[in-house]
Amino acid sequence: MSTQKITIDTMIDAPVARVWQAYSTPADITQWNFASDDWCCPSASADLKVGGAYSARMEAKDGSFGFDFDAVYEEVEPNKALTLAMSDGRKARTTFEVENGKTKVTTTFDAEDQNPVDMQRDGWQAILNNFKRHVEAD
Template structure:
């Protein structure tokens, strides 16, 4: 069973933390393997590409519940296998990508705490990003419990 803790939004930032019933290496593979990521991250089949290394690129097409498709691109700003990932997301009209940090902390051999943090430009952007990340963590939790 997973637990969830949401740290109150501070300015335009949010932090979400959960404890997942999976070892860190399994969580890492779910987040960094295109085939696994596509299964839980609301992506169109075959749309996920990942070069998981600092400076490596990624892309995916996210499918919304109403069937809309949104291509997303970015790169990895920092990578420490099984521990830390800084994901840079390209945003149309913005000169710099938005960055999201994902940290994995093993709790024991079978459980991992995941912490996701992001700072946005506005309250609205933060709220939308936090809602999207909450949905992702819900789906990741279900994926890992199979």
């Protein structure tokens, strides 16, 4: 498995409590957890505690492809950080930092070996950008 780490981030014009809620609540997750408008997230679950399960279904809207993203929470520090251990052994850590009344969200994740690093970074960044749009639209 690759040991390369990829980092993405965004600045969201919203209080950290709202950003945390949108990032960790299944009803919100289904509204933003996809990289483009031709995809969707029809279901999500989040047992927000260390050892709790996380799952999100991602699908092309035309039904041509879909997959489940499954993980377990290894760290849960409300309004500050969470770490997911993915089913393939990789990890993703997301932090939430207040800066000048806004919230900086940063995710660092282990790259996988099947797709180019740039493709992985761009895909995860697109999802994070969609998250930002969702939160700021409230």
